[in-house]
Amino acid sequence: MTNSSHHSPKSAVLTPSMLSIADSLRRGEFSCQELCRKLLADVEKSKSLNAFLECDPARVLAEAENVDRELKGASKNATDKPLLGVPIGVKDMILTKGIKTTAASKILQNFIPPYDATVIEKLKGAGALVFGKTNLDEFAMGASNEYSAFGVVRNPWNHEMVPGGSSGGSAAVVAAGLCPAALGTDTGGSIRQPAAFTSTVGLKPTYGRVSRYGVVAFASSLDQVGVFTRNVADCAAISQVLFGKDERDATSVDNPVPDLSAELGRDIKGLRVGIPKEYFIAGLDAQVKEAVQAALSILEKQGAKLVEISLPHTELAVATYYIIAPAEASSNLARYDGVRYGTRSAKAGTLEELYSRTRGEGFGLEPKRRILIGSYVLSAGSYDAYYLKAQKCRTLVAKDFTEAFANSCDVIASPTAPTTAFKIGEKSDDPVAMYLNDVFTIPVNLAGLPGISIPCGFSSNRLPIGLQLIGKPFDEAQVLRVASAFESATDWHKQRPPGYQDFGMIGCGRDA
Amino acid sequence: MEFETVIGLEVHVQLSTASKIFCSSSAAFGGAPNEFIDPVTLGLPGALPVVNRKCIDFAIMMGLALHCEIRRFNRFARKHYFYPDLPKGYQISQFDEPICERGNVDVILNDVKRSIGITRIHMEEDAGKNIHDSRTSSSLIDLNRAGVGLLEIVSEPDIRSPSEAAAYLRVIRQLVRYLGVGDGNMEEGSLRCDANVSLRPTGSTKFGTRTEIKNLNSFKFVERALEYEIARQTAVLNSGNEVVQETLLFDSATGATKTLRSKEQAADYRYLPDPDLPPLVVEESWVAAVKERMPKLPHELNHRYVTELGLSLYDAGVLTAEREISEYFETVLATCGNAKSACNWVTSELFGHLNKASKTILESPVSAMALGSLIKMVQSGELNGKMAKAVFEEMYETGNSPEAIVLARGLKTINDDSIIEKAVRDVIDGNPEQVASYRGGKESLAGFFVGQVMKATKGAANPQRVNELVLAALKG
Amino acid sequence: MSQLTRKEIEKLASLSRLNLTEEELVLMTEKLNAIFGYLDVIGSVNVDGVTPMSHVHGAINVLREDVAQPSMPNEELLKIAPDTSGRFIRTPLVIEG
Ligand SMILES: [Mg+2]
Numbered sequence A: 001m002t003n004s005s006h007h008s009p010k011s012a013v014l015t016p017s018m019l020s021i022a023d024s025l026r027r028g029e030f031s032c033q034e035l036c037r038k039l040l041a042d043v044e045k046s047k048s049l050n051a052f053l054e055c056d057p058a059r060v061l062a063e064a065e066n067v068d069r070e071l072k073g074a075s076k077n078a079t080d081k082p083l084l085g086v087p088i089g090v091k092d093m094i095l096t097k098g099i100k101t102t103a104a105s106k107i108l109q110n111f112i113p114p115y116d117a118t119v120i121e122k123l124k125g126a127g128a129l130v131f132g133k134t135n136l137d138e139f140a141m142g143a144s145n146e147y148s149a150f151g152v153v154r155n156p157w158n159h160e161m162v163p164g165g166s167s168g169g170s171a172a173v174v175a176a177g178l179c180p181a182a183l184g185t186d187t188g189g190s191i192r193q194p195a196a197f198t199s200t201v202g203l204k205p206t207y208g209r210v211s212r213y214g215v216v217a218f219a220s221s222l223d224q225v226g227v228f229t230r231n232v233a234d235c236a237a238i239s240q241v242l243f244g245k246d247e248r249d250a251t252s253v254d255n256p257v258p259d260l261s262a263e264l265g266r267d268i269k270g271l272r273v274g275i276p277k278e279y280f281i282a283g284l285d286a287q288v289k290e291a292v293q294a295a296l297s298i299l300e301k302q303g304a305k306l307v308e309i310s311l312p313h314t315e316l317a318v319a320t321y322y323i324i325a326p327a328e329a330s331s332n333l334a335r336y337d338g339v340r341y342g343t344r345s346a347k348a349g350t351l352e353e354l355y356s357r358t359r360g361e362g363f364g365l366e367p368k369r370r371i372l373i374g375s376y377v378l379s380a381g382s383y384d385a386y387y388l389k390a391q392k393c394r395t396l397v398a399k400d401f402t403e404a405f406a407n408s409c410d411v412i413a414s415p416t417a418p419t420t421a422f423k424i425g426e427k428s429d430d431p432v433a434m435y436l437n438d439v440f441t442i443p444v445n446l447a448g449l450p451g452i453s454i455p456c457g458f459s460s461n462r463l464p465i466g467l468q469l470i471g472k473p474f475d476e477a478q479v480l481r482v483a484s485a486f487e488s489a490t491d492w493h494k495q496r497p498p499g500y501q502d503f504g505m506i507g508c509g510r511d512a
Numbered sequence B: 001m002e003f004e005t006v007i008g009l010e011v012h013v014q015l016s017t018a019s020k021i022f023c024s025s026s027a028a029f030g031g032a033p034n035e036f037i038d039p040v041t042l043g044l045p046g047a048l049p050v051v052n053r054k055c056i057d058f059a060i061m062m063g064l065a066l067h068c069e070i071r072r073f074n075r076f077a078r079k080h081y082f083y084p085d086l087p088k089g090y091q092i093s094q095f096d097e098p099i100c101e102r103g104n105v106d107v108i109l110n111d112v113k114r115s116i117g118i119t120r121i122h123m124e125e126d127a128g129k130n131i132h133d134s135r136t137s138s139s140l141i142d143l144n145r146a147g148v149g150l151l152e153i154v155s156e157p158d159i160r161s162p163s164e165a166a167a168y169l170r171v172i173r174q175l176v177r178y179l180g181v182g183d184g185n186m187e188e189g190s191l192r193c194d195a196n197v198s199l200r201p202t203g204s205t206k207f208g209t210r211t212e213i214k215n216l217n218s219f220k221f222v223e224r225a226l227e228y229e230i231a232r233q234t235a236v237l238n239s240g241n242e243v244v245q246e247t248l249l250f251d252s253a254t255g256a257t258k259t260l261r262s263k264e265q266a267a268d269y270r271y272l273p274d275p276d277l278p279p280l281v282v283e284e285s286w287v288a289a290v291k292e293r294m295p296k297l298p299h300e301l302n303h304r305y306v307t308e309l310g311l312s313l314y315d316a317g318v319l320t321a322e323r324e325i326s327e328y329f330e331t332v333l334a335t336c337g338n339a340k341s342a343c344n345w346v347t348s349e350l351f352g353h354l355n356k357a358s359k360t361i362l363e364s365p366v367s368a369m370a371l372g373s374l375i376k377m378v379q380s381g382e383l384n385g386k387m388a389k390a391v392f393e394e395m396y397e398t399g400n401s402p403e404a405i406v407l408a409r410g411l412k413t414i415n416d417d418s419i420i421e422k423a424v425r426d427v428i429d430g431n432p433e434q435v436a437s438y439r440g441g442k443e444s445l446a447g448f449f450v451g452q453v454m455k456a457t458k459g460a461a462n463p464q465r466v467n468e469l470v471l472a473a474l475k476g
Numbered sequence C: 001m002s003q004l005t006r007k008e009i010e011k012l013a014s015l016s017r018l019n020l021t022e023e024e025l026v027l028m029t030e031k032l033n034a035i036f037g038y039l040d041v042i043g044s045v046n047v048d049g050v051t052p053m054s055h056v057h058g059a060i061n062v063l064r065e066d067v068a069q070p071s072m073p074n075e076e077l078l079k080i081a082p083d084t085s086g087r088f089i090r091t092p093l094v095i096e097g
């Protein structure tokens, strides 16, 4: 690192990576039960994070016992179950059969799904176990995790700060070392922004890359499942398990999935990295800007060619998003009516009361706000002026990227968020300020592109900063290649939040 | 004042598919309450729809049968409203991009053929059922039907009378059943009808204010409800008042319509292109492939039966009323080669038996091939008409083939002249008085001799040959 | 856009079957107007001839074959439903319409 003001670490604390844990389990260096006991103890010690909505020791240990039985019979180099025994945190937006799934909403507070999401089936198929369900903004609507019906999540780097959102719980558990990897969902930045706020690696794949079947829908044309890990290699490995067509999700795409790990470690000489000038604007925190520019110069030193690009419709993105996402949300949330499942108001006498009280009592303020916005922009009188217009603006935003990739660059780099983590309570009363925190991530969802946030520094008050890399559709491999090149030249990802240094450490689990 | 009646119908056709339109839950009729359910049917969080290809094929088929244009670029839309039988809070339907548009269909009423325009056909999912439990003042929800595929066929306001409305509905039902896209059963709700009706002064081209009548679940109710509503609107207009635009519900018990909701209460459905379902692009080749697989339609068959086979218009109508009947007839014809005989046997002998037993042609114990063989035996002279009827009787009772019955009963026609001649000789020798009378001029006695010969041969002799040989012998 | 009145918000809430408390109504009226004030930036954009984007990546005709699969057991529904009777889900009386 060149810039000493960004708290370059003197001695990085070693963190066991997901792949090293899987390897250690296979080699018998420790058992899955030993691992889970340690993690459960760490969870117990870090209750104040409020990162888990469900983490049941009895269930986890029973599953770990099964894994240990299987490990005994497994060959040391088994690749059919690459994640055998790996405990995964799962955002509570993703359905887990037999394990309560709430979307952090009172309206689903006792909902036990009768089926597993496809991504859970895939993880289980790879041998992973669901370690716990992580906290989030209610129905993934938020950028701070303050809008959970079950309490705010704290940022492990500074408990007064938000972890970002909406996948704040997943970001926090990976940052704190409570799980080597966690699933999140990203509709407008809900993986990348919390990854940036917690110094984790967070990938939102291309829209259609990962099945949405069994994932509580927020905004169906924008939602995508992705992962949090502590390094890029882990990200590639778990993504490999999740990617691919699912017959049960018509929007999942049949494109071939390359070997994602194959690109790691490849140099980036001659690669054109686009720097969108519209992303370096007023409102971008000076320290974030400085860290990102330092990161860009590292990429340049590694042989990448930095090219300034223009994404001229960037300024439309947030407004476009806050029309489309609520419109789809108002539709997707119509099913929570207290009739077939979920919480039903105890005060409902008539059918009309059943609906309006169940929904009035069950939804928090932010979902209510979005339902109202969505109903408004879809109603007969305002559809054309808002919803249809927003869909056209979406085309413009997406076209900006298409043209940039066609004419100028192979990947795009930018700050992930305009600021570092903000104080709990600082923006929770100002929805527009909250929405603007996603200004750099939202366009990527609108265009359906892959995007990753990787650690690229710290502010002077030791809050993490993330670098966002955006790829062409279905070119996650390229994004991972650049991310891993950057990672190999830095050690931001090796740093641990104070107080959590020994979390997740067990036996001889090796360095990331 | 004289008024002209203006009627348009909205018909919902439930599709005969194995699975629902957006999930693989069974689309079977009946079943225990909430037996055909899955995450999609229940609208569980995270459940996603995937379109059943067969529903698209059926929509295209129906569109072709009704001479519609088939839309190339289609999207499904979500139509939002809250109702306990609607699991997701929205119905997946098509809004401003229906798969079929601008068609027409001929309807014949009292020998007058009129063309009724088809505005559109779109695909959508059915809702479940609310069962009212008045005992506990609650409703019970059964979602078996929720998600079953529907076609909604909307006619132009081209229909001019309740009986024409019923005739139109019959044609739609006939096509639905011919194409195999549905069973068209109004009692079970697999064919449902709503009607828009208005009146205007005869000669006027401007439409009057219309009302919509829901829930017309039999042909009879369609006619009765429309007659009631026309009388009601006529009275309103004649008394100088105006018809109020509203949605009405037909009460089959009272035969009257009652207000369900007024225009002001019309819902705002907040249609949204369904983001879960990628667009559907129906290329020419898809339409052609469906066309290839389409069965012949009743009006095409009708035309062929009259012009090529020489059947009467009436018989052709009877034989094409149902696809199963025409298929049966075609098989009989293919086996025996004689259209008129095939028609007679099917419409008189077979239908006589089936009607008596209230059976449909699908339940006929006599297969079309077997009936064809029987007719063939008559034509070749192997069986005479009387024997054939007896054989048919036994075929109907037992389901056995005519060949087996003939063999078992030794029922072959005797065509051997030497056997018939011997019988004739015996009869003539045994009845000298009658022979004398005949020869004395009482020629009507010929029938007596033929009868005696037939009796002697147990009815098996070829009657034509018997006739010839008797006459020859009497001439002496 | 003109300001959303309290009355309009009440209408939207009823359309969405959302019971709002008095406090929520006041808050919503204020915040929604702030949000719509921001969303109006798209109002002045020229989008003549631009195709609206309803789906991503241009996939079409994603279909399944007509094969029925075994159902979810009825008990699974009874377990998650808030009120049941026999094999049914139960609600307050549904008034036809
Ligand atoms: Mg309709």
Ligand SMILES: [Zn+2]
Pocket: B012, B124, B152
């Ligand atoms: Zn309909």
